[in-house]
Amino acid sequence: xxxxxxxxxxxxxxxxxxxxxxxxxxxxxxxxxxxxxxxxxxxxxxxxxxxxxxxxxxxxxxxxxxxxxxxxxxxxxxxxxxxxxxxxxxxxxxxxxxxxxxxxxxxxxxxxxxxxxxxxxxxxxxxxxxxxxxxxxxxxxxxxxxxxxxxxxxxxxxxxxxxxxxxxxxxxxxxxxxxxxxxxxxxxxxxxxxxxxxxxxxxxxxxxxxxxxxxxxxxxxxxxxxxxxxxxxxxxxxxxxxxxxxxxxxxxxxxxxxxxxxxxxxxxxxxxxxxxxxxxxxxxxxxxxxxxxxxxxxxxxxxxxxxxxxxxxxxxxxxxx
Numbered sequence: 001x002x003x004x005x006x007x008x009x010x011x012x013x014x015x016x017x018x019x020x021x022x023x024x025x026x027x028x029x030x031x032x033x034x035x036x037x038x039x040x041x042x043x044x045x046x047x048x049x050x051x052x053x054x055x056x057x058x059x060x061x062x063x064x065x066x067x068x069x070x071x072x073x074x075x076x077x078x079x080x081x082x083x084x085x086x087x088x089x090x091x092x093x094x095x096x097x098x099x100x101x102x103x104x105x106x107x108x109x110x111x112x113x114x115x116x117x118x119x120x121x122x123x124x125x126x127x128x129x130x131x132x133x134x135x136x137x138x139x140x141x142x143x144x145x146x147x148x149x150x151x152x153x154x155x156x157x158x159x160x161x162x163x164x165x166x167x168x169x170x171x172x173x174x175x176x177x178x179x180x181x182x183x184x185x186x187x188x189x190x191x192x193x194x195x196x197x198x199x200x201x202x203x204x205x206x207x208x209x210x211x212x213x214x215x216x217x218x219x220x221x222x223x224x225x226x227x228x229x230x231x232x233x234x235x236x237x238x239x240x241x242x243x244x245x246x247x248x249x250x251x252x253x254x255x256x257x258x259x260x261x262x263x264x265x266x267x268x269x270x271x272x273x274x275x276x277x278x279x280x281x282x283x284x285x286x287x288x289x290x291x292x293x294x295x296x297x298x299x300x301x302x303x304x305x306x307x308x309x310x311x312x313x314x315x316x317x318x319x320x321x
Contacts, residue, residue, distance in 0.1 A: 014232040015040035021070075021080040023108070024049045024087030025121070026054050028186035029177075030081040032224040033086065034058055045076050047108075048087070057185075071107055075085060077115040084231065088156070091149040092190050098181075099141040102152045109159045110264045119235035120163055123227075124174040126245065126288055128154040135249075135287035137177075139241045158242075171235035175227065178245025178288055182220030182308045183315025193217060196256045198313040200263035201320055203270030210278025214249040214285045219303035219311070229299050239296065243288040250305055264310050266317065 018039055021278070024030035025046040033041050044062060048054045051064035065076050078084065087107060089097035112120055127150030129137040145151045157174045164172050181193045189195060192215070199206045218226075226244055256273045287315065294300055 019081040021045045022084040030086045036228040043111045059237045082119040084121045113163045120172045122174045124176045125153040126178045136289045138289040144231045173238040181224045183311035196259040200259040200271040201268045206273045213252040216246040216249045220309045222301040242293040243290045245288045249287045
């Protein structure tokens, strides 16, 4: 299969007219992905808690349904070719929201099995691996989630397996997504890179605890393009599970140094990096083996760490004035 970079990974005749029913289209990753699919000619419908907000974000021409409408007999699952479940509460939303997301996932997948939808794609998380084994994790690494979010994501994957059991002709796929960063609507400042960029732009001190932590960071645009590439691929070619992340891990101090250096290009100076002793939970290493996705789909990420930081700077600068 010919290798494709991120810039063309969602384009081509394979996307034209493809019917996709999507949750999470108003989220940080979801809205970037939805726009990629729409630009490529897919027929995207959206299931959301707030249809009016979805129309404001994606355009009034995009059909939107509430969650209960989606689950009803004769709802949008009937006749759709692909269900893309990207909507799920993030860890910062708290355990109650995560539980509600999991409950809806179970109902959604049960309805998808009843409707015999041909393909179901789930955005899962690297969090399913936990810390029981060291990175880089492959798809064959044993799941061992260590927090409620990881447990809920793995439970969602188990539910996805039940769709295959009750609807044997349905093809399913779970994508275990790593850390995604970059400027984009819906961004919530919870990841260290976003916080470093904000601190550098404000001239604030950046405190690093330890310094040996490593993160694999996939640019938001690359993530959206990779997922669009998977949607374009015939579901018969999908593997049941893919890892999707950056092939390169970066030390936390390097993230801070690049944030400070690139902020200086915009005249934002004064930020100082300090290092302090790490606590017991501040020495994580993250990384996944993504060879199955990159090799099987002929895809590779194109954006560098500096590209990601620049996109964050472009996103934040107008908001700091």
